Amino acid sequence: MSKSQKSLLLYAFILIAGIAAPYVFPNYVTQIAMLWLMILFALTWDIMGGQMGYNSLGNIIFFGVGMYASAIVQIGLYYDVAEYTSHAGAVKVDFSFYQYFLGMGLGAIFAVVTGVITALILGRLLFGLRGPYFAIGTLGAAIAAGEMVGTWDYVGGGGGISMPTFPGSGDERSLFFYFLLFGLAASTFVFLRWLYSRQFSLAVNAIRDDEDKAEAMGLHTLRHKLVAWSIAAVFLSLSGAVFGNMIGFVEPLEVAFPTLTFGIFMVLMALLGGKGTLWGPVIGAVVFHVIKELTWSYFLGWQWVALGMLIIINVVYFQQGILGWAQEKWPHWFGQTVDQSMTREEGEAGK
Amino acid sequence: MMDNLALLGMAPVLNIQLLLDGLLIGAVFVLSAYGLALVWGVMNVKNLAQGDYVMMGGYIAVVLSQNGIHPILGLPVAIVIMFGFGWIMYPLVIRRVIGKDLFTSLLATFGIAIVVQQLLNIVFGPEVLIAESGFETRSYLDDGVTIADIKLVSLVLVILLAIAVVLFMKKSRMGQAIRATSQNARAARIMGINTDRVYAFTYALNASICGASGVLISMIWVIQPYFGITYSVRAFVIVTAAGLGNLPGVIATGLGLGVLEQFGGFILGAEYQQAIVVGLLLLVLGVRQIQQMRSRQVVQ
Numbered sequence: 001m002s003k004s005q006k007s008l009l010l011y012a013f014i015l016i017a018g019i020a021a022p023y024v025f026p027n028y029v030t031q032i033a034m035l036w037l038m039i040l041f042a043l044t045w046d047i048m049g050g051q052m053g054y055n056s057l058g059n060i061i062f063f064g065v066g067m068y069a070s071a072i073v074q075i076g077l078y079y080d081v082a083e084y085t086s087h088a089g090a091v092k093v094d095f096s097f098y099q100y101f102l103g104m105g106l107g108a109i110f111a112v113v114t115g116v117i118t119a120l121i122l123g124r125l126l127f128g129l130r131g132p133y134f135a136i137g138t139l140g141a142a143i144a145a146g147e148m149v150g151t152w153d154y155v156g157g158g159g160g161i162s163m164p165t166f167p168g169s170g171d172e173r174s175l176f177f178y179f180l181l182f183g184l185a186a187s188t189f190v191f192l193r194w195l196y197s198r199q200f201s202l203a204v205n206a207i208r209d210d211e212d213k214a215e216a217m218g219l220h221t222l223r224h225k226l227v228a229w230s231i232a233a234v235f236l237s238l239s240g241a242v243f244g245n246m247i248g249f250v251e252p253l254e255v256a257f258p259t260l261t262f263g264i265f266m267v268l269m270a271l272l273g274g275k276g277t278l279w280g281p282v283i284g285a286v287v288f289h290v291i292k293e294l295t296w297s298y299f300l301g302w303q304w305v306a307l308g309m310l311i312i313i314n315v316v317y318f319q320q321g322i323l324g325w326a327q328e329k330w331p332h333w334f335g336q337t338v339d340q341s342m343t344r345e346e347g348e349a350g351k
Numbered sequence: 352m353m354d355n356l357a358l359l360g361m362a363p364v365l366n367i368q369l370l371l372d373g374l375l376i377g378a379v380f381v382l383s384a385y386g387l388a389l390v391w392g393v394m395n396v397k398n399l400a401q402g403d404y405v406m407m408g409g410y411i412a413v414v415l416s417q418n419g420i421h422p423i424l425g426l427p428v429a430i431v432i433m434f435g436f437g438w439i440m441y442p443l444v445i446r447r448v449i450g451k452d453l454f455t456s457l458l459a460t461f462g463i464a465i466v467v468q469q470l471l472n473i474v475f476g477p478e479v480l481i482a483e484s485g486f487e488t489r490s491y492l493d494d495g496v497t498i499a500d501i502k503l504v505s506l507v508l509v510i511l512l513a514i515a516v517v518l519f520m521k522k523s524r525m526g527q528a529i530r531a532t533s534q535n536a537r538a539a540r541i542m543g544i545n546t547d548r549v550y551a552f553t554y555a556l557n558a559s560i561c562g563a564s565g566v567l568i569s570m571i572w573v574i575q576p577y578f579g580i581t582y583s584v585r586a587f588v589i590v591t592a593a594g595l596g597n598l599p600g601v602i603a604t605g606l607g608l609g610v611l612e613q614f615g616g617f618i619l620g621a622e623y624q625q626a627i628v629v630g631l632l633l634l635v636l637g638v639r640q641i642q643q644m645r646s647r648q649v650v651q
Contacts, residue, residue: 055454125633128640131453132397136587140632143584147626260580267458304469311462315455316447 033178036185042269042281044232050275053208058138060263064256066237067244069114070107095164115237146257160251177246274321375502377609378509382564384589386557392595393533396456402582403467408565409574412482422482429562437558441551471576482569505567592635
């Protein structure tokens with residue numbers, strides 16, 4: 001069997017596993033759906049952090065922006081948002097089948113548009129910063145975004161918005177959102193796989209290796225950086241729109257802009273798996289999610305300590321990540337299991 | 352918001368109150384910012400756990416005061432304990448991130464920050480605590496301005512601490528070694544300085560400076576496990592605005608930040624206080640960027 005056949009088999013297996021999972025483990029649909037979301041997080045973080053060397057701690061902004069943008073459209077189409085969010089409780093909140101899905105579709109489109117605009121504006125402001133300054137600047141922007149939305153009364157301020165209720169049974173609902181997130185994560189992966197095989201990835205890697213040199217070679221670095229961030233923003237804001245509906249309640253600090261949870265998780269997952277690779281973030285997300293779910297259920301109260309320890313151990317002692325470590329250990333064995341175009345990719349990243 | 356502005360215009364004494372409060376609190380910010388600048392300048396490690404060390408110092412004072420010991424006596428205790436803590440953290444974490452890429456130290460110390468914050472939360476609970484100093488609050492200027500005595504005492508202590516640190520850096524052998532290492536670590540090593548020890552000492556010194564400022568904060572303000580991150584952000588704002596190795600700049604920015612926060616909190620409302628600090632950080636970074644743009648020739 002040739003290598004491309006093997007990788008095709010792998011993808012087919014993942015596809016079948018992804019489709020079958022909610023039927024095989026009906027009790028864990030939400031957890032597995034979260035796994036796909038985590039994979040999406042890690043993949044989109046790695047566009048900037050791994051491939052381009054811009055370690056953003058604020059990518060969660062796009063998640064929250066998408067969530068709020070979609071919430072405003074979904075509700076604003078049929079009701080006055082300010083009245084809806086006010087805690088008067090007198091507003092009728094009924095969404096027909098048609099209203100719900102039309103609103104969700106339009107909301108997703110609006111979420112992407114707002115997400116990209118946010119990325120372009122923020123990028124102009126922040127891309128002059130390098131290294132740790134960029135990380136701190138994006139962290140500050142993410143915290144500020146949460147605080148600002150929290151004081152915006154139109155969208156309910158710190159009280160948040162209840163999303164429209166799903167027109168269907170609870171099982172249908174969780175399956176619907178499961179497949180939305182699965183599809184989203186899968187299309188993110190496929191898109192990035194295509195993107196990393198293009199010239200764009202070389203340009204972005206050049207920015208990571210030496211930005212000044214890349215610029216001197218005639219590369220329009222700012223444009224590449226903006227495009228890279230916008231791509232991350234597209235998928236993140238879409239996932240935000242879906243996640244808001246899945247949770248059913250949008251709130252600034254814990255759900256929409258969870259800088260210190262999801263915002264840090266995405267960095268950690270990409271690092272854990274091996275940044276700057278295509279598969280690294282995926283593996284990292286799977287390992288991280290499993291560890292997280294286990295510690296959350298068995299070390300109640302200590303889960304955050306465990307998480308902090310994981311960050312320290314990962315960053316300090318295990319910096320190359322799972323994939324980087326495996327590649328060092330068994331380069332030959334590794335090259336056989338993974339698709340050819342990707343091993344070339346990782347060879348470059350591992351330098 | 353406008354009402355509050357008008358109120359400030361009508362009652363000038365209120366301005367003085369806010370100004371004094373801001374200066375007194377800003378003085379405490381200066382301490383942790385100086386510690387950050389020290390570690391950053393000497394070993395190029397950006398310590399995001401800064402604020403959590405401050406909280407640790409605060410909890411030491413609270414524990415002492417709950418056991419009937421005056422929290423001011425917590426100052427030397429916190430300095431010693433935090434020095435030891437920093438000394439232990441150095442070989443465990445910090446030594447391994449020196450010289451790695453810049454993001455690594457940020458993330459590793461962020462990990463320390465989470466662990467410390469969560470352990471404090473487990474041990475002491477999420478309640479807001481204060482170390483009772485038992486000092487009075489007096490009125491000045493015909494009852495227009497009220498200042499707690501403890502704030503004045505703290506100001507004196509901050510000044511003494513700052514003088515002690517500066518003298519230490521200038522006069523002592525270790526201080527000289529630290530400065531030599533920060534100028535050129537390789538040359539320092541050739542001259543027979545054990546730079547590893549210098550790094551360990553610097554990190555421990557930073558932790559004890561933070562602990563000392565935490566003791567003061569626990570007396571003049573409140574402490575809570577999750578407040579640490581805001582002190583880290585403040586320290587970063589001050590250091591990025593003032594620049595490394597610029598002690599007068601750090602002092603001026605720290606005091607300025609304290610005053611700005613008080614006025615901003617009064618005018619916009621207390622819930623904006625954190626947003627003000629973060630907004631200021633973004634502003635500083637933005638201004639820096641514009642400055643860089645001017646000095647950098649863009650080839651595009």
